[in-house]
Amino acid sequence: DAGVIQSPRHEVTEMGQEVTLRCKPISGHNSLFWYRQTMMRGLELLIYFNNNVPIDDSGMPEDRFSAKMPNASFSTLKIQPSEPRDSAVYFCASSLAGRGGTQYFGPGTRLLVL
Amino acid sequence: AQTVTQSQPEMSVQEAETVTLSCTYDTSESDYYLFWYKQPPSRQMILVIRQEAYKQQNATENRFSVNFQKAAKSFSLKISDSQLGDAAMYFCAYRSPRANSKLTFGKGITLSVRP
Numbered sequence: 643d644a645g646v647i648q649s650p651r652h653e654v655t656e657m658g659q660e661v662t663l664r665c666k667p668i669s670g671h672n673s674l675f676w677y678r679q680t681m682m683r684g685l686e687l688l689i690y691f692n693n694n695v696p697i698d699d700s701g702m703p704e705d706r707f708s709a710k711m712p713n714a715s716f717s718t719l720k721i722q723p724s725e726p727r728d729s730a731v732y733f734c735a736s737s738l739a740g741r742g743g744t745q746y747f748g749p750g751t752r753l754l755v756l
Numbered sequence: 757a758q759t760v761t762q763s764q765p766e767m768s769v770q771e772a773e774t775v776t777l778s779c780t781y782d783t784s785e786s787d788y789y790l791f792w793y794k795q796p797p798s799r800q801m802i803l804v805i806r807q808e809a810y811k812q813q814n815a816t817e818n819r820f821s822v823n824f825q826k827a828a829k830s831f832s833l834k835i836s837d838s839q840l841g842d843a844a845m846y847f848c849a850y851r852s853p854r855a856n857s858k859l860t861f862g863k864g865i866t867l868s869v870r871p
Contacts, residue, residue, distance in 0.1 A: 744803060749799070
């Protein structure tokens with residue numbers, strides 16, 4: 643299995659620009675999670691999907707952030723407009739639905755907003 | 757809300773020796789899952805070991821084992837025969853039994869391995 647795939651691996655952009663992060667979950671997994679990791683706040687959940695439907699987006703910091711999952715094999719996290727405080731590592735994770743589903747993480751996208 | 761505490765920010769171990777990383781958590785749930793994830797300098801989050809709270813037996817994966825003390829809400833990770841490749845940040849995480857619930861992470865501990 644290829645594991646969770648994220649792109650790009652690194653992104654450097656200027657404040658005000660739109661940023662789109664992409665994720666392909668493990669085939670057969672029907673739950674997908676977006677996490678953000680910063681020095682100040684550690685690892686925190688932004689949003690998660692079950693069967694392509696957003697279940698909990700309470701962690702999305704503000705309206706500048708949006709996430710979609712148009713099908714079972716693809717999700718995007720978009721930041722528009724980006725700000726320097728959005729600089730972080732963004733992880734996508736996937737799991738099988740159910741009580742015991744272990745979450746497997748992608749390699750992350752390191753975002754730097756100048 | 758559940759919380760996970762890793763009170764030791766850093767630890768060091770001599771190669772081939774054994775080290776124990778501590779983790780405590782707070783929850784009102786009786787059934788849940790606990791995990792240790794490893795994050796090497798590459799930033800990849802790698803699952804090390806998983807424990808189901810309703811199982812009394814401590815989980816083991818090769819050189820990695822846990823000491824799960826449910827009453828004390830303690831979940832420590834023991835690494836035996838430490839190797840240079842074990843140097844990384846280690847995160848303890850909690851997950852509710854509700855389907856597809858999020859992981860709640862501790863702040864992590866940086867483990868260095870001395871050759």
